[in-house]
Each structure stands twice: as C-alpha cells, then as structure tokens.
Amino acid sequence: MMxxxxxxxxxxxxxxSTQVLDRxxxxxxxxxxxxxxxxxIEPLGYAYGGDIPMDLTEVQTQLEEHAKAFLxxxxxxxxxxxxxxxxxxGRPETEIHRLAEDSASDLVVVGSHGRHGIQLLLGSTANGILHGAKCDVLAVRIQ
Incomplete structure (x- = not known):
C-alpha cells in the first residue's frame, strides 16, 4: 500500500477550501x-492579456498579503x-507541479467542482494539475 x-x-x-483541507x-x-x-495567485497582467495602462503592483501586493493572511x-x-x-x-497548474516536485510531495490534494458540458471541455485547474503531475492527485468533490 502507498x-x-x-x-x-x-x-x-x-x-x-475547508473541504480540501479536511481531506x-x-x-x-x-x-x-x-x-x-x-x-x-495568477499575475493580474495575464487576465487582461498583459496590456493594461496602469501599474498593478500595489493590487498584486494586496492580493499576496490577503492570501498569506488566509493561509x-x-x-x-x-x-x-x-x-x-x-x-x-504564476499559472496554477505549472506552479503546483513545480512546488510538488521541489518539495518531493507524493500526493497533491485539490478541489474539483465537477463541472459539465462546455465547462468540462474548457478544462479546469484540477484537470490541469491531474494531467501534468508526477505524483498522485486526489480531487476532492466540492459540495
């Protein structure tokens, strides 16, 4: 047994996220x-194709601080x-794969909303993590 x-x-x-953390x-x-x-945290520039005529550094910093406080x-x-x-x-799939490898994790636990139809075709973060991972991945069904 693993x-x-x-x-x-x-x-x-x-x-x-508590459902993922409980599991x-x-x-x-x-x-x-x-x-x-x-x-x-996805870089804000990504979301808007990188051509925003303003400096988003402060907003990005606030997002980081909020995330650190939450964690x-x-x-x-x-x-x-x-x-x-x-x-x-960074990009969620890329960074989770990198961190899992760098930290020698042998299991990644992620939430999945179990979408259907067009949302399923477009793929999800959980799906992206599953397909590039070098270790086991557990997708917790979010209720």
Whole structure:
C-alpha cells in the first residue's frame, strides 16, 4: 500500500477550501505525513492579456498579503507551520507541479467542482494539475 510522506493541498481562498483541507489533513494524520498548503495567485497582467495602462503592483501586493493572511489562519486551524504555507504567483497548474516536485510531495490534494458540458471541455485547474503531475492527485468533490 502507498504511504504518503508529504502531502500538498492546493487551495483557493473560499470557504470551500475547508473541504480540501479536511481531506488533506485527515490523510496527513492517517499517514503521519507532512502537510503543505499552497495558494496560487495568477499575475493580474495575464487576465487582461498583459496590456493594461496602469501599474498593478500595489493590487498584486494586496492580493499576496490577503492570501498569506488566509493561509496563516488556515495554518493555525490545521496546525500547519508557516514554513509549510506557500503563496506563489504564476499559472496554477505549472506552479503546483513545480512546488510538488521541489518539495518531493507524493500526493497533491485539490478541489474539483465537477463541472459539465462546455465547462468540462474548457478544462479546469484540477484537470490541469491531474494531467501534468508526477505524483498522485486526489480531487476532492466540492459540495
């Protein structure tokens, strides 16, 4: 049977992330594994094709600070030390794959909204993580 020694939970900053964290935390306890959490912030320029006539540095900094504060609260609730809390700027799939490899994680836990139709065709972050991961991926169905 596979023993997970390092689990990476990828979360957004919503109430729904507790469903992902509950599952990841339970698995971490079951296997006595280290649990890391990560939130990825997409660079604001990406969302608008990079041609915005204003400096978004301050907004980006506020997003980072908000994410760090959120992870700090979650870290306290789930006993995850600050060195295991990661806020990264980039494309979610790319950065989660990179962090999972760099930290030698053997399981990535991510939320999935179980979309249908056109949303399914367009793909989701969870799907992107699943297809490029070099370790196991658990998609937690968000209720």
């Amino acid at each position: 023993e997970y020694t390092k689990i990476l939970a990828a979360i957004d900053l919503t109430e729904e 990841a935390s339970s698995l971490a306890k079951l296997y006595s594994s280290q649990l890391d959490i990560v939130h990825i 700090e609260g979650v870290g306290k609730k789930y006993s995850i030390p600050s060195e295991n809390q990661h806020v990264v700027i």
